Amino acid sequence: MSELSAFLKEHEARHLEELKELLRIPSVSTDPAHAGDVRRAAEWVRANLEAAGVPATLHETAGYPIVYGERLDAGPEAPTVLVYGHYDVQPPDPLELWTTGPFEPTVRDGRLYARGATDDKGQMFAWLKAAEAHLAVRGKLPVNLKFMIEGEEEVGSKHLSSYVESHKAQLGCDAVVISDSPMFAPELPSITYGLRGLAYFEIEARGPEMDLHSGLFGGAVPNPINALARIIAQLHDDQGRITVPGFYEHVRDLTVEEREAWAALPHDDEAFRASVGAAGLRGEEGFSTLERIWGRPTLDCNGIWGGFTGEGAKTVLPAVAKAKFSCRLVPDQSPEDIEAKMAAYIESLAPAGVRVKLTHLHGGRPILFNPENPAVQAARRAFGAAYTAPAVNIRGGGSIPVVADFSDILQVPVVLMGFGLSDDRLHSPDEKYDLVCFYNGIRAATAFLDEYAAG
């Protein structure tokens, strides 16, 4: 590794300049006005891969192209790694809150500020440089390496899953690596081995056919807002548990080891509470905050609306009220099972006189990889090339649909090696990427290829 390290050290300034070049391209995938810029970013990634020695092409989709590159000359005995990342970025609004322009990458106090600095151009870039370093120093890669860098992650990766499905053979590998997440804490490298799934619902309650005068009809005609509130209120008990019959049937218990490991992480409830500005924390009784977020299913309302919502007082008894709510799922729950149980329960809760309709909008299954699989072990060793603290295994509370796609379609583990920090302000003004994270990320990615090859 010392020759590789020396190469990386020597090229630090150039690497930073290259990333800045990519960050100057406003590849905002949600904004049609930037369509040309998004394509320019794709072309930039392709060219950078080629320059590193990885032949790459643009694969057209119905939306933005997928940059696909591969270099398979490590031989059939060597494992194959697929790197996933994205070259598109979130919109930069509100512009006035940026200290310097979102597409004018600027270093201040050891931090690189720009839209996409950490999400995901900066993190994804580590893998381009890892390949470059191996090829420059040794003329070959220790693993067979494939790159799939997409341009629609910020708009829902809508063409990715069909691409993966139809290119299953091409994308075949032993593990997928993704760097698009934060470390648990600064200087504490983290590998995410589980994500929650999702079951997202919309519920509608209808009372009268039309809005009525609450004086002339109130008290006699069922009110859909009151009814909806009663239904929602009955979805949790006083201990914060979800009351849908059978909801916990397939929930895999946390292991003693997991609970101990999470309890040892540098998490502070009071600091967490203060960071979100809530008056207090609440959740399922008997579980810690990290357990509630990573290891337990939840039910949160995401939106609610109905009746008069303007200024002042209007005495309406509305015809309809609606809400959106979603359950985060943990292994071994499935969105289909939860959908069926929810539908039956909601039907049982509908009060007489109110028509209730439940729609299942969207689902995703929870993901849990064995944290001792070889790719995770290699990632943990690889972080040792950059950090002194041993890497920790964590889970994520959110859902990353592409992870489920890779897992389901390619049937391989996915390693989430986050290089960023939780204060990187992704999706917000003044997004940044610490230069320490930037260089350590390249070091860890470079080391990973050796470590995974070593098995």
Added chain:
Amino acid sequence: MSELSAFLKEHEARHLEELKELLRIPSVSTDPAHAGDVRRAAEWVRANLEAAGVPATLHETAGYPIVYGERLDAGPEAPTVLVYGHYDVQPPDPLELWTTGPFEPTVRDGRLYARGATDDKGQMFAWLKAAEAHLAVRGKLPVNLKFMIEGEEEVGSKHLSSYVESHKAQLGCDAVVISDSPMFAPELPSITYGLRGLAYFEIEARGPEMDLHSGLFGGAVPNPINALARIIAQLHDDQGRITVPGFYEHVRDLTVEEREAWAALPHDDEAFRASVGAAGLRGEEGFSTLERIWGRPTLDCNGIWGGFTGEGAKTVLPAVAKAKFSCRLVPDQSPEDIEAKMAAYIESLAPAGVRVKLTHLHGGRPILFNPENPAVQAARRAFGAAYTAPAVNIRGGGSIPVVADFSDILQVPVVLMGFGLSDDRLHSPDEKYDLVCFYNGIRAATAFLDEYAAG
């Protein structure tokens, strides 16, 4: 009465033409573009009063003028009656749903279609013609008569109460009559002797300071929508009773006579349910529909909002959720007392970790007049000049703030003599006034002056 009747009969066609003239003036008080039209309507009413023989002037307010007219030559022994009505109308939108133009009054099938036909130009007009008939036939009025016709009823009568307060002596009377309501059923004249009061609230629940990702925080950070739903759900018990401690403390029980009289009214629950299009009726257990609407207090949500309410699924854990809700009050509840009890109860319901704020937006006290007071008795006899069925005493579920103002400030009973029907579509396209109602209303108003003078 026979000479008066003959006069009214003889002038029916002219009366209709006059009302049409008034209906052609688009006196939409909420729309500044119609400011000139609203004033034109005021001037029309003033001139029509003068033509009838009642000297009248326009009293300026900070908004639209109040038409005030009086003719006090019945002498000090005769009682004094104050007629209240309004010359402004609701906006006509949506225009495309009108069969003929809202300001082109048209008779079809014995009904006069126009904005304001029943609310309130057509009903108020009856009292102008009653005065005219008495003065034309007999040269004098049987009572001292005062008119106060305002132009801001459809925008909340905002300058009325201060006007009444500051003109207390001028407006002094023995009874106020208002024709701005429907009869209970066609051919069933009705006198409203009670109205519900109101206590209108807005409630806000705050969880985190900013919207959060429901995956990364859900389950550990309190969700304000779920919290708000739980609070709202706890405001009623399973029997439809309101759970606010002491809420029913001052509720005056319905009398046996009232319950029997209401039970005898031609009300059909199934027809009522079908008319509002609800799947069923619901309310406080142990009470009939009319009792629930007229004689029992209620709590209805009027609006609710929070989080993501667009198309599709957004996994947000919102910072805030809000709702508007209001209680209809019955004698002897007071909005102040209910406000205090509600505030204490809501505070007790706020779950840990959620900041809850209750705002009292608006209140009005319930009204109940003795249904045997002389003005009501006179109104009942007067209806006999137009209808064969005896007039019934009813209450209203809504609140009419001016009624409370008259009652509070002038300390006299208010007689609500409705001439319209419940299918008149006031505030909606194709508002109409049955010609039968129109002519019977003039007859009843004309008879009322004699009946009230007779004591």
